[in-house]
Amino acid sequence: MLQIKNLQAKVEDKQILKGINLQVNAGEVHAIMGPNGSGKSSLASVLAGRENFEVTGGEVIFEGKDLLDLSAEDRAREGLFLAFQYPVEIPGVSNINFLRTALNEIRAYRNDPPLEAKEFLKLTREKQKLVEFDARLANRSLNEGFSGGEKKRNEVFQLAMLEPKLSILDETDSGLDIDALRIVSNGVNKLRSDKNAFIVITHYQRLLEYIVPDFVHVLYDGKIVKSGTKELALELEERGYDWIKEPVSTEPVN
Amino acid sequence: MITTTSLYDQLLAVFQERDSEQQQDWLKALKKEAFNGFEASGFPTIKNEDWRFTNVAPFLKDPFKLQPANIPLHEHRNYGAIPGLDAHEIILKNGLLNEDVAIAGLKVTPFRTALGQPALQNYLGKTIPLKNNGFAALNTALFQTGVVIEVEKNAIIDKPVRLIHVYNAEEPFFVQPRVLIVANGGSRLEVVETLFVKGNEPVFINTVSEIHVAANARLDHYNLQVGPSNVRIVNFTQVDQSGDSLYNNHTYTLPGISLVRNNLHLELNGSNTESHLYGLYLTGGNQLVDNHSLVNHKMPHCMSNELYKGVLMDESRAVFNGKIFVQQDAQKTNAFQQNNNMLLSDRAVIDTKPQLEIFADDVKCSHGSTIGSFNPEALFYLKTRGIGEIAARNLLVNAFAFDVTSKAEIPAVRNYIDKLITQKMAEAYD
Ligand SMILES: Nc1ncnc2c1ncn2[C@@H]1O[C@H](COP(=O)(O)OP(=O)(O)O)[C@@H](O)[C@H]1O
């Protein structure tokens, strides 16, 4: 589904990503861990198409297409989704109106007709239930005045609505209490299938008890310095990150 | 003074001719005073502080006639209807009301007829400044057409009244309509003013509205400035509010009309009044839209709230100038004013100046203005959900305008404005 080869990127003349290799296949969940400032959000930003990041080397193939060649909106329409670490508040744009626009723009890209009002409503209800998202929030302005946790849950609600092929969750667990964490994880688990894939960026092993990853990678200083299975997350929890700060492999995993 | 000799000479000649025919002393005196006011100041120039950013000279250059072309206006019947708006209609063709209008609770009189009624003396030209106010003075001196709308005491008008201004632009035309609205005590009226222009020649509309809102009356006044680029509008609206009255003004200006200058003056003559001024200007092309407002708090316990939002595209220019005076007796005043702008083009220009002058000590007042553009974070967020550039900008502009458009209490008007925003923004990308 996704092949990242030797990806390098900088922002404001600062090299942030220094040669990332990663392969994600359909049906897999990959966790990316690593200390603050190591470049996890930057990797997510580059994949999603944030403009202030400049790709200085490498390539990214998504479903056979050169991802870096596509605009941010076309990446989304091709099936990429980023759940933001810090979702933005947009006063005056209603959550529902925004989702209807998004869904219909994605459908238009695929030459599907816009959803009928009734179908859209049905889908909204279904997904709200799936991720236990409060209907009152769905009708408010996009993220305006939402608590940190509500914003994260809104990200997962959007994910459920848009049904992407590849979802990147950037610290979706931070700011969530244990109940919210369980709800969000349950939602994600229900959405998992052998057709889609997830990259879960997190600080804490805790989330990975709920969303069990197939692979765990450690990102440090713009490079993946260690890859393994879910046991690696446990080891990191016990030993911290210090022991891992030298790269062991720059080869693609799998 | 502007050297549009032919227009100026025509105006002078017409005044002298009409002056000699004038029957009623009070009206003759008022018109004389007004014309003197116009002669003294002439058309405003950019040397006038209130017109610094708005040069009207280029808009007055055409060979205007003071009479409309002798071509009948077609019976369009709906004259650019607002979809879904269930309203009474008052149609002014080239300023003239030429059919009887029967609306329960309303007395609708053509100005020609009303001028013969002595009661008009109590309202006409009573409070409007005639010095240093060239356009309004000129209208007062020369207007012949327009309408007087009187809401009976305690009458609640069941539906909005759409006041449709239809103009013939088959030849260059300088027109000066007049509107007088008297909302008597305890009455309630919603007025929606719209414009329909036929033909492509320049039309200069110098209009004056006088509005009196009596005690416990409520008037909701919507002004939709949507029209083609051969139209230029200078509008002076004078609102006099008695104690315990409520006046809401919603002014929407969209791309099209090449010059719009709105002067909106509120005189708060009694205590416990409430006034809301909501404005939205979405400008495009090389349009110039200038909103000047003045709210004069003279009595205690009054509340005024002004919110104007502007979205500027292309090479358009906009001006916002809001004055609030809180006089010495106006204790416990609440007066708020805010002007926010979004510049969507680096060729567009906004000049904004909120002004607050307070002579009382126990008041709550605030004012401010902002100029910004799209929030890049918000744009990126929308795009990551598959929303393209145009749709994303559109959502953000609608969101920006929301604080103003959501205040429209007539759903059809609200929907119409929302749709126009979307449509005009899409056109700007073509
Ligand atoms: N817009 C930016 N401008 C400058 N530096 C940035 C920007 N975004 C991220 N960085 C820098 O890039 C590095 C990686 O940040 P980030 O990707 O957010 O790390 P993580 O998500 O792993 O905590 C940090 O040193 C951060 O300061």
Ligand SMILES: [Mg+2]
């Ligand atoms: Mg981060």
